[in-house]
Amino acid sequence: MKKSVVIIMGPTGVGKSDCAEVLASALNGVIINGDLGQMYAPLSIGTAKPQWQQSPIEHYLFDTITQPRNISVVEYRKTVLPLITTSFQRSKVPIIVGGSGFYIQSLLFPPHEHELEKKPVQHDLYQEDTELLWHKLYALDPERAHAINKTDRYRIVRALTIFDTTGILPSQARPGFVGDFDFHIIFLQRDRHDLYERINIRVEKMIHAGFINEVQALSPEWKEFLTIKKIIGYDLIIDYLEHSNFSEHNLIAAIQQKTRQYAKRQISFWNMFKKRLPAGTYEEVNLTFLDLPLYIKQLSQFFT
DSSP states (O other): OOOEEEEEEOOTTSOHHHHHHHHHHHHTEEEEEOOGGGGBTTOOTTTTOOOGGGOSSOEESSSOBOSSOOOOHHHHHHHHHHHHHHHHHTTOEEEEEOSOHHHHHHHHSOOOOOOSOSSOOOGGGGGSOHHHHHHHHHHHOHHHHHTSOTTOHHHHHHHHHHHHHHOOOGGGGOOOOOOSSEEEEEEEEOOHHHHHHHHHHHHHHHHHTTHHHHHHTSOHHHHHHHHHHOOTTHHHHHHHHHHOOSOHHHHHHHHHHHHHHHHHHHHHHHHHHGGGSOTTSEEEEETTTOOHHHHHHHHHHHTO
């Protein structure tokens, strides 16, 4: 069997987890989580976390974070690389699956661990409104700003911190490709109408499965963290529970809209990311028209 890592990417709701499970079964593989939300132990329904404990397939990096904290791409990379090595040693195919593009990217383009020495961090800068911080980043580095959503406070602050602590423009600090292992990326997609319909239905199912109760049971520390982190749906439900400014029907519609917008951003990230990949290392698969069992069978032959 060829020693290659399979990486399954795609927008939220496209069907990554189901595809990974079928593929892992066919390839004698293990599944490694590449979705930030699914690393957090208390977050299950709202992150569409697979029921990995009941699966016959070995799963890694699910429910590993029990305290509300950020996970850097450096930490993620340092955790995943040994899992890949161990999988190869056991003649298993590592299958990394998830929608957190920056974490997947870190495996192929190692992030710089910047020295915090050239300039003191301007802590007061980061207390400003998120959109205002984005405009400050845009004035400083339009290229990097264009690659970050205006509501993504974590990455906006991180980009400003890179400049404040190193004097290097964030766009110029972008890492280069490092081929630590052979890999094949499968980017799953669907026709837009199909994808959006799946997203809308999934959100309704999450609510009926107890998404609101899951959020209500979180500790104050988790609620504060998620209000800032803005993992899709959690911040809206926290606001709904604390202020009840809108109905449950409007809550569902708002989560559906935010999720569709997130899917669009994931697709935009992929369209930029794939331009940096070596030729022949990825394929795009439309699940709307695909015979998945036949595709898995053909893909399995590639790895044997």
